Amino acid sequence: MKHTKKFITLLGITGIATFVTYWFYLPTYPVYPKSDHYDPDTQTFYNAEPQRAPINVASALWEMTFYEKDFHPKKPLPTVKPNWTELLAPAEQSRFMWFGHSTLLMRIGNQTIITDPLFGNSASPVPIMMHRFQPPVAEIEELPPIDVVLLSHSHYDHLEQESIEKLMKTQSHFVVSLGMGVILQKWGIDAARITELDWWQSTERNGVKYTALPARHDSSRGLFDHNKALWSGFLIEHKRGQNEERFYFHGDSAQGKHFDEIASRVGKIDIAFIENGQYDERWPNNHLFPEQTAQLAAKLQPTRFMPIHWGAYPLALHTWNEPVLKSVPMARALGVNTLTPLLGQVFDVNTKTEDWFTQE
Numbered sequence: 001m002k003h004t005k006k007f008i009t010l011l012g013i014t015g016i017a018t019f020v021t022y023w024f025y026l027p028t029y030p031v032y033p034k035s036d037h038y039d040p041d042t043q044t045f046y047n048a049e050p051q052r053a054p055i056n057v058a059s060a061l062w063e064m065t066f067y068e069k070d071f072h073p074k075k076p077l078p079t080v081k082p083n084w085t086e087l088l089a090p091a092e093q094s095r096f097m098w099f100g101h102s103t104l105l106m107r108i109g110n111q112t113i114i115t116d117p118l119f120g121n122s123a124s125p126v127p128i129m130m131h132r133f134q135p136p137v138a139e140i141e142e143l144p145p146i147d148v149v150l151l152s153h154s155h156y157d158h159l160e161q162e163s164i165e166k167l168m169k170t171q172s173h174f175v176v177s178l179g180m181g182v183i184l185q186k187w188g189i190d191a192a193r194i195t196e197l198d199w200w201q202s203t204e205r206n207g208v209k210y211t212a213l214p215a216r217h218d219s220s221r222g223l224f225d226h227n228k229a230l231w232s233g234f235l236i237e238h239k240r241g242q243n244e245e246r247f248y249f250h251g252d253s254a255q256g257k258h259f260d261e262i263a264s265r266v267g268k269i270d271i272a273f274i275e276n277g278q279y280d281e282r283w284p285n286n287h288l289f290p291e292q293t294a295q296l297a298a299k300l301q302p303t304r305f306m307p308i309h310w311g312a313y314p315l316a317l318h319t320w321n322e323p324v325l326k327s328v329p330m331a332r333a334l335g336v337n338t339l340t341p342l343l344g345q346v347f348d349v350n351t352k353t354e355d356w357f358t359q360e
């Protein structure tokens with residue numbers, strides 16, 4: 001009875017959200033020239049290797065709504081109180097801090113960058129599911145001034161309106177995948193503060209170069225904007241004296257041939273932040289499975305591989321730590337040096353980390 005009531009509430013909220021989306025939300029997307037991943041006739045982006053459509057999603061949503069706690073950690077995850085002075089201090093190496101899921105604070109050169117900022121209580125547009133395991137190690141208002149907000153795609157677990165509205169009150173610039181600009185403009189961000197990138201396009205800001213990389217994924221915020229905006233990973237490059245630092249931010253992407261192209265075109269990577277979590281056989285071409293994450297890490301041969309897209313919200317039906325319990329040993333077996341910092345810990349490419357995620 002309790003479950004039925006909750007499910008009817010879910011359906012009701014979905015219905016209302018759909019209407020609101022249709023009438024008020026939908027921005028007008030520009031039409032782009034034809035490319036190998038954009039069709040101007042349908043005005044949508046597409047994958048070179050199509051995705052198999054997800055199946056049995058209703059049963060998965062049911063489980064994720066009513067058995068959500070099964071996928072949460074049994075006790076709070078260990079954290080470190082953020083040390084902003086340590087993060088921002090001049091250093092030999094770029095420094096980072098992880099907030100869980102795909103949210104990373106990066107201090108590269110004199111720039112502070114945040115990726116896919118997600119701080120809310122739920123990662124779902126219907127906030128009765130996908131709840132945060134525990135509060136973030138800091139709220140957005142506590143962060144040091146952000147120079148660049150880097151946004152991979154429009155899914156709710158990567159583009160959170162409340163976080164963006166807080167960040168837009170600062171001087172941040174937004175570097176985003178092609179087509180996302182109109183969403184941000186609809187929320188009140190001036191077009192001059194937004195740089196959109198198609199795959200393999202780059203922009204440089206204050207000594208840091210951002211290049212959008214191909215991904216095999218999709219985008220949408222409602223029922224009427226499927227694939228209207230592009231999805232990307234990013235290469236972030238910075239020259240430090242004679243040294244060139246390179247960081248790979250995965251965004252979301254399923255397995256595909258594009259990883260061969262990325263591996264052949266991108267130089268030596270210092271840290272590869274690779275998606276690891278929220279996979280399921282019911283949506284096999286949306287995310288990487290752990291062995292694919294490990295194989296991608298081996299293909300890119302980074303100095304360190306850090307798994308992301310886990311550690312904060314349950315968006316699939318595996319336990320909170322299954323992705324890393326599987327991928328980390330597999331990556332090591334393939335000769336990859338792993339990096340698994342605590343939430344809130346300041347780290348760089350040389351930081352030694354523990355397998356803290358073995359707790360239940």
Ligand SMILES: [Zn+2]
Nearest residue numbers: 153155217252
């Ligand atoms: Zn996504």
Ligand SMILES: [Zn+2]
Nearest residue numbers: 155157158252
């Ligand atoms: Zn995601």
